[in-house]
Amino acid sequence: MDDLRSVERIVSDDEKTKISAKNVQVYYGDTHAIRDVDVEIADKTVTAFIGPSGCGKSTFLRCLNRMNDTIDICRVEGDIRIDGEDIYDKRVDPVQLRAKVGMVFQKPNPFPKSIYDNVAYGPRIHGLAHSKAELDEIVEKSLRRGAIWNEVKDRLDAPGTGLSGGQQQRLCIARAVATEPEVLLMDEPCSALDPIATAQVEELIDELRQSYSVVIVTHSMQQAARVSQRTAFFHLGNLVEFGETGQIFTNPTDERTESYISGRIG
Amino acid sequence: MPVFWIVCAVLAIGVIGYGLCRSKAMKSAGGNARNLHSLPSYYGANAFLFSVVAPLALLFAWLIFVPILIDRSIGATIPEDRIAEGSSLGLMMADVSRVSNGLNLAVSEGAMTEEESRSIRTEFTDVRERLASVGVALGSNVDATILQAAQKHRAASDRSRLFMSIAVIALSLAGLALAMSRTKADFRARNTVEAAVKVMLIAAASVAILTTLGIVLSLLFNTIEFFRIWPATDFFFNTTWSPSFGDTGSELGLAPLLWGTFYISIVALAVAVPVGLFAAIYLAEYASPKVRAFAKPLLEILAGIPTIVYGLFALLTVGPLLVSFFGDGGTFGVEWMRGGTAVMTAGLVMGVMLIPFVSSLSDDIINAVPQAMRDGSLGIGATKSETIRQVVLPAALPGIVGAILLAASRAIGETMIVVMGAGAAAKLSLNPFEAMTTVTAKIVSQLTGDSDFASPQALVAFALGMSLFVITLALNVLALYIVRRYREQYD
Numbered sequence: 001m002d003d004l005r006s007v008e009r010i011v012s013d014d015e016k017t018k019i020s021a022k023n024v025q026v027y028y029g030d031t032h033a034i035r036d037v038d039v040e041i042a043d044k045t046v047t048a049f050i051g052p053s054g055c056g057k058s059t060f061l062r063c064l065n066r067m068n069d070t071i072d073i074c075r076v077e078g079d080i081r082i083d084g085e086d087i088y089d090k091r092v093d094p095v096q097l098r099a100k101v102g103m104v105f106q107k108p109n110p111f112p113k114s115i116y117d118n119v120a121y122g123p124r125i126h127g128l129a130h131s132k133a134e135l136d137e138i139v140e141k142s143l144r145r146g147a148i149w150n151e152v153k154d155r156l157d158a159p160g161t162g163l164s165g166g167q168q169q170r171l172c173i174a175r176a177v178a179t180e181p182e183v184l185l186m187d188e189p190c191s192a193l194d195p196i197a198t199a200q201v202e203e204l205i206d207e208l209r210q211s212y213s214v215v216i217v218t219h220s221m222q223q224a225a226r227v228s229q230r231t232a233f234f235h236l237g238n239l240v241e242f243g244e245t246g247q248i249f250t251n252p253t254d255e256r257t258e259s260y261i262s263g264r265i266g
Numbered sequence: 267m268p269v270f271w272i273v274c275a276v277l278a279i280g281v282i283g284y285g286l287c288r289s290k291a292m293k294s295a296g297g298n299a300r301n302l303h304s305l306p307s308y309y310g311a312n313a314f315l316f317s318v319v320a321p322l323a324l325l326f327a328w329l330i331f332v333p334i335l336i337d338r339s340i341g342a343t344i345p346e347d348r349i350a351e352g353s354s355l356g357l358m359m360a361d362v363s364r365v366s367n368g369l370n371l372a373v374s375e376g377a378m379t380e381e382e383s384r385s386i387r388t389e390f391t392d393v394r395e396r397l398a399s400v401g402v403a404l405g406s407n408v409d410a411t412i413l414q415a416a417q418k419h420r421a422a423s424d425r426s427r428l429f430m431s432i433a434v435i436a437l438s439l440a441g442l443a444l445a446m447s448r449t450k451a452d453f454r455a456r457n458t459v460e461a462a463v464k465v466m467l468i469a470a471a472s473v474a475i476l477t478t479l480g481i482v483l484s485l486l487f488n489t490i491e492f493f494r495i496w497p498a499t500d501f502f503f504n505t506t507w508s509p510s511f512g513d514t515g516s517e518l519g520l521a522p523l524l525w526g527t528f529y530i531s532i533v534a535l536a537v538a539v540p541v542g543l544f545a546a547i548y549l550a551e552y553a554s555p556k557v558r559a560f561a562k563p564l565l566e567i568l569a570g571i572p573t574i575v576y577g578l579f580a581l582l583t584v585g586p587l588l589v590s591f592f593g594d595g596g597t598f599g600v601e602w603m604r605g606g607t608a609v610m611t612a613g614l615v616m617g618v619m620l621i622p623f624v625s626s627l628s629d630d631i632i633n634a635v636p637q638a639m640r641d642g643s644l645g646i647g648a649t650k651s652e653t654i655r656q657v658v659l660p661a662a663l664p665g666i667v668g669a670i671l672l673a674a675s676r677a678i679g680e681t682m683i684v685v686m687g688a689g690a691a692a693k694l695s696l697n698p699f700e701a702m703t704t705v706t707a708k709i710v711s712q713l714t715g716d717s718d719f720a721s722p723q724a725l726v727a728f729a730l731g732m733s734l735f736v737i738t739l740a741l742n743v744l745a746l747y748i749v750r751r752y753r754e755q756y757d
């Protein structure tokens with residue numbers, strides 16, 4: 001089955017770069033959490049970040065939508081551009097940026113509101129809908145994108161917190177998708193889910209690739225192999241290796257990558 | 267033997283038991299603590315409990331119940347026809363025990379020999395004078411019946427004391443012996459001690475509950491007593507409150523007092539809720555850790571100020587200040603306020619008092635909203651204040667409502683600020699610049715007067731207290747219900 005998938009996984013050479021990060025350093029107070037990271041993330045592909053826990057995957061992911069700004073002691077240096085525009089430029093409003101770069105978290109975190117209001121939250125804040133009908137349409141489209149519409153269409157007024165873990169995570173994906181982002185960041189989106197829910201979310205990620213550039217952090221190498229076209233391997237705050245997923249898993253160039261993949265570190 | 271020494275003796279037996287059983291346990295294990303079921307100290311503690319708990323309980327029960335029995339049996343020996351006109355058995359028994367105690371005192375002070383105290387007769391001695399010489403004042407002359415009863419009373423008490431000492435110490439020794447006999451290597455001393463600890467904790471919890479129950483019952487009985495002599499419809503529906511301590515002309519209507527209570531509480535909450543809530547939001551969401559570490563305790567100091575100080579503040583500062591704005595010839599040129607004491611004065615000051623209450627509780631509740639919730643909102647591109655308004659506060663709302671209701675029940679129960687800030691006039695009026703008063707303030711004034719405790723003017727205080735109790739209880743139950751009902755939403 002994996003083999004079939006890798007046949008599907010054709011990465012065209014003329015793909016365009018969505019995010020480019022150069023020489024990124026991140027500090028938490030005095031700890032240097034990310035060192036000299038250079039990454040180019042392509043549009044309409046799934047990029048996976050793998051590595052042992054504590055190596056800085058989440059930290060780097062959070063640089064891409066400036067969520068690290070919400071942590072007082074965190075300091076980011078370097079050059080990160082989305083579509084060629086420096087996102088750490090003074091003129092960029094991080095709030096605006098986050099509307100463009102959606103994020104899904106490790107633990108499903110629906111708001112204590114109805115399913116409808118959860119999804120409508122982003123569009124309402126950003127004024128994306130001009131009428132109730134338009135908002136309904138956005139909500140429905142997003143829930144369909146999140147592959148959860150059929151399960152919740154009859155109970156849009158029920159609280160989002162009453163759904164099962166897997167449904168909650170798909171609701172959160174729908175919520176992130178509703179603001180029409182260009183990039184979707186996912187930080188271990190399946191780590192709190194059972195295998196069936198995980199399979200559903202993975203399927204969803206593969207579909208989302210049609211419209212977005214997806215970056216997913218995962219500690220499961222099988223998952224990275226299943227859903228991503230490109231994989232970046234982090235180790236102790238360094239980006240060790242970055243390349244096509246098939247190549248990273250079958251023929252890694254760095255011995256640390258090889259040890260990790262064969263289960264000797266992490 | 268005096269009670270103090272009995273207690274000491276029992277404790278001493280307990281301590282000796284601790285040592286004995288501990289060493290016996292060690293010996294039975296062949297000197298190796300590993301062969302014991304429990305640590306050696308548990309065997310000791312077990313012996314201590316065995317030889318102390320039951321004897322002390324017996325002592326306590328004896329001290330409470332036996333005097334009642336003695337009183338009753340002595341009372342039964344007084345013939346009906348010896349009870350003086352206009353007196354009762356109860357009054358006579360009070361005299362009896364006073365004389366009996368007086369004799370005790372006289373003997374212990376050396377003013378009378380033991381022999382004498384038993385044999386004196388009213389025919390030969392002026393008992394009243396003799397007792398007065400050791401500082402026991404008796405209202406009337408001691409007649410023969412009372413003196414005889416008192417002497418019998420004294421003898422019975424002495425006998426009871428002796429039996430009590432013997433019984434308690436014997437029980438203690440028996441406990442020790444039982445513990446000794448059970449102390450063997452495989453005895454589960456630890457489990458016994460564990461059970462005793464549990465019982466102790468339950469007892470502590472029951473004290474609080476039983477006291478509450480006692481308070482409620484005493485309120486209830488006095489309230490019933492009040493409604494027996496005063497029509498309930500008048501109390502609940504009369505709109506005038508004007509107690510006069512004479513026999514006629516009293517009007518005891520609850521309405522003006524209740525209205526004053528609510529009016530002042532509403533003003534107080536109108537101050538405390540927004541200010542407290544905003545302060546909590548600032549502290550929980552915006553303040554840097556340094557500011558927070560400094561500002562939070564500072565705000566909570568406000569809660570530690572005695573309410574009388576707030577009362578002074580109301581009386582001396584806020585009242586005159588308000589008059590200078592709203593009074594005759596004041597800044598605003600209106601003549602709404604005639605004196606410094608007014609609903610507004612008390613309400614504002616009480617609001618200040620409640621700010622830390624609201625802010626501290628709300629701050630804890632806001633902090634309990636998971637960070638993931640905020641991240642989710644910020645990650646969609648919401649600003650901080652949008653996140654707070656649309657995600658954090660709704661999630662925290664049940665808790666905040668609970669905090670507000672708790673603050674409301676404090677406002678309703680507050681007395682000192684009202685007495686000093688709002689005046690003493692019971693009035694049904696909408697003007698917040700007028701003096702009014704509350705239920706609590708009137709309870710104080712009804713009970714601190716010179717009135718007879720059985721008169722409706724005094725008993726009404728219990729009915730007022732009961733009404734207040736029911737209202738605050740309802741508020742607290744509502745608060746708990748709301749908090750519980752919506753709590754699991756983000757767990």
Ligand SMILES: Nc1ncnc2c1ncn2[C@@H]1O[C@H](COP(=O)(O)OP(=O)(O)O)[C@@H](O)[C@H]1O
Nearest residue numbers: 028033051052053054055056057058059060071
């Ligand atoms: N909020 C924070 N404050 C201080 N240090 C942090 C914080 N978040 C992460 N770190 C540190 O940064 C390093 C990278 O963490 P993280 O990016 O969460 O790793 P990963 O997601 O790969 O498991 C870790 O050493 C971690 O201790």
Ligand SMILES: [Mg+2]
Nearest residue numbers: 057058059187
């Ligand atoms: Mg992580």
